[in-house]
Amino acid sequence: MAENAVIHLSNVDVFQQKHLVLSNVNLHVEKGEFVFLIGQTGSGKSSLLKILYGDLHIGNGNGDIAGFDLKNLTERQVPFLRRKLGVVFQDFQLLTDRTIEKNLEFVLKATGWKDAKLINERIKDVLDKVGLRSKIKKMPHEISGGEQQRIVIARALLNDPEIILADEPTGNLDPETSSEIVTLLKQISQNGTAVLMATHDYHIIRTYPSRIIKCDNGIVHEDAQIA
């Protein structure tokens, strides 16, 4: 893999069960790049992301992400791969029965952090990055949808990932809040974390010109344009 690449797929076929969703995928993303992933419903965006976070196996071809060989990825390696990735979905998926602090603490403990002081510092650090330290003691239902999504991004940053994979992170948000989320993801990429963001929102794509990867008719185009 080239020195600065954090994602490299070469001639990968993506299957869902026996159904070939994308064939001969070549994909290269560099450290700190911000890239949109577009394509019609059912074109294979989520399947491609699943390959990248180790939820779907590579059929033919080869792939590397964050230093992991996707072709030979074992079940035991998947949790370690996930620590190198921050995954952000449309539905916020915060645990609703505990505060923001406890949501973040839960992830840190689950990924091996033990020292209470370091845990506390890390939580404050990621909340500062998304501008929401003041919400640390709030329950998820006490903050807005946009704030919840920013907390999800903070959660994705906890283990200092090389890549953020975001599947429709603005899908449930109004246009202004969506812009705030994309601005935040852009900032994160400028600090060195690559961001791959699947979206249907052409307004966002036009507002934040970036490289576009498009799934279309079973093919992935690495440098697509929008009309």
Ligand SMILES: Nc1ncnc2c1ncn2[C@@H]1O[C@H](COP(=O)(O)OP(=O)(O)OP(=O)(O)O)[C@@H](O)[C@H]1O
């Ligand atoms: N678990 C599954 N089992 C079988 N087929 C699946 C499964 N998940 C998705 N598919 C099929 O794979 C194809 C690609 O689906 P995928 O969810 O990757 O598309 P998408 O571009 O992410 O769509 P959307 O924008 O609606 O999320 C579709 O034909 C879908 O029906």
